[in-house]
Amino acid sequence: MGILDKFKSNKAARERARQASDAAEKKANERTGGKHEQHIDTGQQQAERRLGMDRDRPDQP
Template structure:
């Protein structure tokens, strides 16, 4: 496995983590009826920052 294959694998892992994070945010918003959407979004961004996912268009 070459160095570029490792980068591809990391990008795939980050994409999967982002997808899972988005789905978790969506489910939390559905369960709370959207009452806590700002807090949930803030928590999601903190978790993504810790995982190294910097994909927020609002930054």
């Protein structure tokens, strides 16, 4: 069992990772003044997908 398999089976770790991902996205948007919000969101989604953390997201403005 690889480290990602252990991560995927640990619900608490996935929730902490989601919180960290959201915090990183927010901080990056603040630092760029929202100029690159779409690119940051896309990068966050791709990173989460690769870690098996897919989640439904409403369309963002």
